[in-house]
Amino acid sequence: MTAIAAIQVPPTRSIPLVREAGGALAIIVLGAIGYYLFPDDLAFLTRLIGISFLVLSLDLVTGYCGIATLGHAAQFGVAAYAAGIACVRGITDPIALLMIGTFAGTLMGLISGALITRFRGLPQLVLSIAVGQLIAALANKLSWLTGGSDGLSGITPGKVFGIYNFDMYSRTAYLFSLAVLVIVFVALSRFVRSPFGLLCRGIKDDDLRAKMIGVSVYPRLVLMYGVSGAVAGVGGALTAISTGVVGLDSVSFERSAEVLVMLVLGGAGHLWGALAGALIFQVFEHIVSAANPFHWMTLVGLLLILIVVFAPRGLIEPVLSLVARFTRKGRAS
Amino acid sequence: MNRSAKSILSLAILGLMTGTASADVIKVGIIGTMSGPYALFGKNFKMGIDAWVAEHGNKVGSHEVEFIYKDEEGPNPAKSKALAQEFIVKDKVQYLAGVYFTPNAMAIAPLLEESKTPLIVMNAATSSIVEKSPYIVRTSFTMWQNTVPAAKIAFKNGSKKVAIAVSDYGPGVDAEAAFKKTFEADGGAVVEAIRIPLATTDFSPIMQRIKDSGADTIFTFLPSGPPTLGFVKAYIDNGLKVGGVKLMSTGDVVTEPDLPNIGDSGIGILSTYHYAVSHDSPENKAFLATIKKGGGNLDDVTMTSVAAYDGARLIYKMIEATGGQRDPAKAVDAVKDMKWVSPRGPVSIDPATRHIRQNVYLRSVEKVDGKLINKESQTFADQPDWALSTK
Numbered sequence: 001m002t003a004i005a006a007i008q009v010p011p012t013r014s015i016p017l018v019r020e021a022g023g024a025l026a027i028i029v030l031g032a033i034g035y036y037l038f039p040d041d042l043a044f045l046t047r048l049i050g051i052s053f054l055v056l057s058l059d060l061v062t063g064y065c066g067i068a069t070l071g072h073a074a075q076f077g078v079a080a081y082a083a084g085i086a087c088v089r090g091i092t093d094p095i096a097l098l099m100i101g102t103f104a105g106t107l108m109g110l111i112s113g114a115l116i117t118r119f120r121g122l123p124q125l126v127l128s129i130a131v132g133q134l135i136a137a138l139a140n141k142l143s144w145l146t147g148g149s150d151g152l153s154g155i156t157p158g159k160v161f162g163i164y165n166f167d168m169y170s171r172t173a174y175l176f177s178l179a180v181l182v183i184v185f186v187a188l189s190r191f192v193r194s195p196f197g198l199l200c201r202g203i204k205d206d207d208l209r210a211k212m213i214g215v216s217v218y219p220r221l222v223l224m225y226g227v228s229g230a231v232a233g234v235g236g237a238l239t240a241i242s243t244g245v246v247g248l249d250s251v252s253f254e255r256s257a258e259v260l261v262m263l264v265l266g267g268a269g270h271l272w273g274a275l276a277g278a279l280i281f282q283v284f285e286h287i288v289s290a291a292n293p294f295h296w297m298t299l300v301g302l303l304l305i306l307i308v309v310f311a312p313r314g315l316i317e318p319v320l321s322l323v324a325r326f327t328r329k330g331r332a333s
Numbered sequence: 334m335n336r337s338a339k340s341i342l343s344l345a346i347l348g349l350m351t352g353t354a355s356a357d358v359i360k361v362g363i364i365g366t367m368s369g370p371y372a373l374f375g376k377n378f379k380m381g382i383d384a385w386v387a388e389h390g391n392k393v394g395s396h397e398v399e400f401i402y403k404d405e406e407g408p409n410p411a412k413s414k415a416l417a418q419e420f421i422v423k424d425k426v427q428y429l430a431g432v433y434f435t436p437n438a439m440a441i442a443p444l445l446e447e448s449k450t451p452l453i454v455m456n457a458a459t460s461s462i463v464e465k466s467p468y469i470v471r472t473s474f475t476m477w478q479n480t481v482p483a484a485k486i487a488f489k490n491g492s493k494k495v496a497i498a499v500s501d502y503g504p505g506v507d508a509e510a511a512f513k514k515t516f517e518a519d520g521g522a523v524v525e526a527i528r529i530p531l532a533t534t535d536f537s538p539i540m541q542r543i544k545d546s547g548a549d550t551i552f553t554f555l556p557s558g559p560p561t562l563g564f565v566k567a568y569i570d571n572g573l574k575v576g577g578v579k580l581m582s583t584g585d586v587v588t589e590p591d592l593p594n595i596g597d598s599g600i601g602i603l604s605t606y607h608y609a610v611s612h613d614s615p616e617n618k619a620f621l622a623t624i625k626k627g628g629g630n631l632d633d634v635t636m637t638s639v640a641a642y643d644g645a646r647l648i649y650k651m652i653e654a655t656g657g658q659r660d661p662a663k664a665v666d667a668v669k670d671m672k673w674v675s676p677r678g679p680v681s682i683d684p685a686t687r688h689i690r691q692n693v694y695l696r697s698v699e700k701v702d703g704k705l706i707n708k709e710s711q712t713f714a715d716q717p718d719w720a721l722s723t724k
Contacts, residue, residue, distance in 0.1 A: 041419070043415050043418040043422065047415055143501070149436060149502030150410075150503045151436040153443075168418065168421070168447050168448060169422055170418070243411045244440075247409055247410040247436060247440075249407075289403075293367040294367050294368060294376070294402075294404075297369075
């Protein structure tokens with residue numbers, strides 16, 4: 001693990017953001033393929049991007065800090081509700097809503113981080129579930145604010161920059177989400193290689209050792225939780241804006257568990273792993289549930305078993321080792 | 334036959350064949366709970382529609398009708414909206430139908446006008462759904478429709494103090510309001526009103542609260558599925574039934590597939606509902622026979638299959654009226670005031686509310702020929718949706 005951390009350190013500092021530009025370009029190309037090849041599926045792809053933020057966010061705490069959590073939907077859901085409620089009460093600018101969601105997500109992240117990261121292991125997991133359930137119960141109970149089980153509907157955001165309208169075909173929503181994803185992804189790939197990000201990896205690998213060299217672990221984990229909350233918040237706000245409805249599902253335990261599955265599927269501890277997991281799981285689920293609406297869950301279960309048996313560390317690991325082998329060969333020759 | 338006659342004949346045949354092949358296909362998107370705890374009711378949508386198609390063919394005039402199914406899973410408005418959007422944008426459906434849960438129907442409603450797509454609601458039972466779009470027609474029931482007779486019966490049967498326990502969402506709130514208003518107007522008292530979160534599985538604490546309230550009757554509504562069985566079991570196991578507290582409910586709580594699981598201790602439970610599988614009429618017998626012939630299991634039949642069967646009738650009528658063109662206003666106008674005899678009894682579409690008017694029956698759980706059924710004993714004829722019609 002420490003070896004991986006060492007590889008991640010940029011050998012020389014060159015032009016800023018050059019390394020990240022590759023990632024951004026890859027997402028833009030993928031996004032363009034999605035836009036032009038599947039113009040009828042943009043609503044689904046927009047939803048996929050929204051959830052991808054949550055998987056990325058979970059990756060920050062689980063993959064990079066080793067925090068086990070099954071309540072991560074809390075950050076996502078609180079942000080979605082915050083954006084939704086703000087929109088229903090009259091703030092309709094999408095960018096402003098995005099900010100509100102991000103802020104709510106950050107706040108929720110700091111609060112749950114302060115609770116959850118005090119412990120490690122099983123108590124931590126239990127506490128994360130408790131926080132998630134608490135938020136879910138609140139969302140149900142405060143039905144005058146959240147709409148309860150009926151969901152919060154009537155969210156009609158205004159135009160992006162006052163020009164692009166959110167239409168039924170989700171073109172605007174898709175491009176808007178994609179643009180935000182590129183920005184967040186670039187920022188995150190920078191962030192995880194920053195001294196702070198590397199320190200978090202160090203804490204994950206051996207927190208006792210980290211303490212010994214004088215790192216105060218707890219505040220850093222809380223801070224990381226805050227950042228993770230912000231990313232989840234972006235996803236939540238985007239989902240609220242693009243679907244126009246926020247339901248209890250967005251804070252549900254199932255949502256938390258599902259994104260953990262996506263993360264494990266793609267490979268925790270890598271941003272690309274998180275994205276790949278979110279993409280593969282949701283596309284597979286989408287295709288299978290359309291092909292057979294009656295028994296699709298069985299097939300999804302089978303896929304998961306197969307992947308966990310054959311690629312226990314996520315789909316990204318074999319790809320990475322392949323890439324590593326090629327680059328090593330390239331250098332040797 | 335000479336060669337030219339032969340070629341003309343073959344040309345004609347070819348022309349006929351291509352003629353049928355190029356007849357347009359009209360797609361109908363069905364959104365229902367096809368997997369998970371509520372899967373039975375989604376499958377009932379399919380059973381009902383299949384029965385209609387088996388009886389009337391898959392063609393209206395020269396237009397072929399194709400039903401496509403998608404899984405709404407549970408109360409998940411965001412997902413349902415995405416499904417509806419996909420149906421409209423990708424599959425280019427001309428009609429949407431189905432929808433088990435109210436929140437899901439509410440989420441779909443804003444899409445209808447922009448896309449010019451009528452929606453035939455085959456279950457979701459909150460009154461206000463039909464007000465969300467002029468293109469919504471409903472063939473199921475509403476809570477007000479089924480609950481008002483329940484409250485009247487309860488009072489007539491001598492209940493004085495009632496505890497209301499309902500699911501904490503749209504239809505539950507409707508049921509509570511309908512019962513309270515009717516029962517108090519008649520002179521009864523509501524001593525306790527409990528709203529139960531949708532995801533509840535343990536009902537013992539609720540039974541304790543009802544016991545403590547000193548009520549002589551419970552009125553309840555929960556969406557059909559695992560919770561209703563849990564509720565009735567808790568009612569029996571906690572000794573309320575033996576203790577003489579009566580249970581009055583809408584039929585959602587005692588759907589026929591649940592009765593064997595409730596067992597003989599459920600005998601005597603009263604409910605008011607628009608359809609019992611045991612309803613005695615030639616239409617219902619024919620309907621059940623068709624389902625059986627199509628390979629359906631009669632023990633699985635619930636009210637959603639009848640709503641879907643009648644919903645398919647409306648869709649066929651709409652296609653006929655519009656000549657297969659996308660014209661939602663004309664389509665909806667065509668079914669307003671429509672009257673027919675459904676397997677549940679005589680029904681009509683109320684032109685003012687676009688909701689179905691129907692008989693509501695008082696039933697009690699009874700054992701007939703070794704099988705538990707909801708035996709109908711009293712009929713409330715031609716019930717409108719009381720919430721919509723009093724406005």
